[in-house]
Amino acid sequence: MGNGLAQVLKTVASAAPVFSAGSIVAGGIEAITVCTKRLRQHDEQRGLKAALRKLRGATALFVEAARRTKSKSEAPGGIAPPSSSDALAVIESVETSVRLAHLEKSDGPSRTMLVRDTPVQLSGGAAKTATLIGKLTGFFPTVVSSAVSAMLSTIAGGLHAVQGKQEWDRAESAKQALRTFADGAVARPAAPEDEPKAVLRALDQSVRRTRASTQGARFDQLLRNAQGDELETVVRVVNEVRTALLENLSGSIRACNDQSRTAKIRMMYGLTSASLSGAVSVFALAEMGGPLVEGTTLGLTVLSTTWLVYAAIRLGKADRARKQAVSLTATPEECANIMHWAILPLNDLEGAVRTQALHERFFTSVLVLRFLAKPKPVDKDAPQDPAEAASHLHRKIAKRLLELAAFTEVEIAALRTVSHGCAPQQLINAVEYIYAHIVGNMASERKISDVTDTWLTLPRRADSPAASGPGHERAAN
Numbered sequence: 001m002g003n004g005l006a007q008v009l010k011t012v013a014s015a016a017p018v019f020s021a022g023s024i025v026a027g028g029i030e031a032i033t034v035c036t037k038r039l040r041q042h043d044e045q046r047g048l049k050a051a052l053r054k055l056r057g058a059t060a061l062f063v064e065a066a067r068r069t070k071s072k073s074e075a076p077g078g079i080a081p082p083s084s085s086d087a088l089a090v091i092e093s094v095e096t097s098v099r100l101a102h103l104e105k106s107d108g109p110s111r112t113m114l115v116r117d118t119p120v121q122l123s124g125g126a127a128k129t130a131t132l133i134g135k136l137t138g139f140f141p142t143v144v145s146s147a148v149s150a151m152l153s154t155i156a157g158g159l160h161a162v163q164g165k166q167e168w169d170r171a172e173s174a175k176q177a178l179r180t181f182a183d184g185a186v187a188r189p190a191a192p193e194d195e196p197k198a199v200l201r202a203l204d205q206s207v208r209r210t211r212a213s214t215q216g217a218r219f220d221q222l223l224r225n226a227q228g229d230e231l232e233t234v235v236r237v238v239n240e241v242r243t244a245l246l247e248n249l250s251g252s253i254r255a256c257n258d259q260s261r262t263a264k265i266r267m268m269y270g271l272t273s274a275s276l277s278g279a280v281s282v283f284a285l286a287e288m289g290g291p292l293v294e295g296t297t298l299g300l301t302v303l304s305t306t307w308l309v310y311a312a313i314r315l316g317k318a319d320r321a322r323k324q325a326v327s328l329t330a331t332p333e334e335c336a337n338i339m340h341w342a343i344l345p346l347n348d349l350e351g352a353v354r355t356q357a358l359h360e361r362f363f364t365s366v367l368v369l370r371f372l373a374k375p376k377p378v379d380k381d382a383p384q385d386p387a388e389a390a391s392h393l394h395r396k397i398a399k400r401l402l403e404l405a406a407f408t409e410v411e412i413a414a415l416r417t418v419s420h421g422c423a424p425q426q427l428i429n430a431v432e433y434i435y436a437h438i439v440g441n442m443a444s445e446r447k448i449s450d451v452t453d454t455w456l457t458l459p460r461r462a463d464s465p466a467a468s469g470p471g472h473e474r475a476a477n
Contacts, residue, residue, distance in 0.1 A: 150281035160270025
């Protein structure tokens with residue numbers, strides 16, 4: 001029995017040089033790939049930080065102009081109304097901040113991977129090469145090179161486990177943030193979808209932090225006075241947005257589960273690799289031989305090669321998924337559609353909601369922006385005719401839909417500025433930005449990144465009753 005096992009190990013061990021050569025080549029390729037990727041990530045971070053510095057001036061101008069316009073207690077002081085260019089600077093600033101935060105959250109695993117796959121892995125590759133040459137030629141003993149290679153493999157295995165733990169923590173944290181978002185504001189309400197007022201009241205409640213605020217009372221009053229047939233269009237839009245957000249969140253949560261599972265596999269591989277490498281280093285230093293040593297060495301080589309193949313397959317799959325991802329940028333034909341919808345009479349646009357137009361790319365985003373552009377009443381407490389009340393309600397619903405998609409107060413103010421007049425490309429950029437939140441993963445990335453620019457805030461009016469009470473976080477709008 002023992003001789004049979006020894007013979008099997010000896011036969012299998014004859015393939016060890018092939019596995020060793022393969023792992024050396026694959027390790028070198030991986031080291032170059034990881035180093036290049038890290039350099040690109042570092043350059044992107046520097047570029048994003050530089051872009052943020054450039055945007056801060058225009059963003060500050062918009063926020064200050066919006067504050068002066070919003071606050072009735074301050075004189076305008078010669079400050080011009082917010083411009084569409086400054087408004088888009090706000091949007092670009094937030095978008096850049098989210099991307100930067102997303103990259104910074106991956107810094108820990110990225111640095112660990114860089115240390116492991118460049119100095120450690122390249123040094124290990126050199127030691128493995130020396131060992132392979134020594135064994136094939138017999139020109140020099142391989143005790144030292146084998147021991148060094150095994151020690152470096154032990155370190156690399158430990159770093160794999162560390163990276164796996166970092167990635168698992170990040171995936172679990174992201175999953176928790178997304179589940180909180182999905183089970184909270186975005187969760188489909190219990191209200192029957194065939195009861196428009198119930199659906200819209202549920203939307204208001206899902207984004208408003210307290211029922212005690214004046215804004216909730218105003219919304220309820222507008223909703224009570226609205227006719228059911230007037231609400232059919234906005235209810236369809238609300239359901240479309242909520243459905244898209246839930247689908248995207250479900251996909252993002254599944255991605256987090258996949259990342260968590262991959263991180264666990266990495267941890268198990270790292271711990272197993274470190275254990276086997278530690279044993280091989282002891283065998284090498286003790287100059288031990290026999291089936292146990294050969295089996296352990298071969299097992300480590302096969303394990304390392306298998307992991308490299310698995311990692312290459314996984315990276316290839318991720319690259320294909322990125323290439324196949326739906327573009328969030330409008331094509332020339334879609335840009336023409338956006339401009340057409342932007343100038344179409346709003347009644348015609350609302351009528352198109354009853355057709356398949358609602359499912360066309362960017363249509364919902366344009367419609368939300370058109371609703372947001374509806375004029376505010378000069379005196380919100382004064383009696384309004386039915387048309388004014390409907391317009392006021394539609395604007396509030398658009399605002400709540402944007403809040404549902406993780407937009408901040410200042411971004412909504414910026415979009416409103418753009419909706420009142422801008423260059424065609426600026427309008428397209430704003431529509432694409434809304435689309436990226438509703439159909440893309442922008443809302444999920446914001447919740448994961450947890451970006452909070454406290455300086456991007458608009459104060460409540462001094463005469464607002466909610467300014468000092470509960471729910472003061474909301475805009476007096």
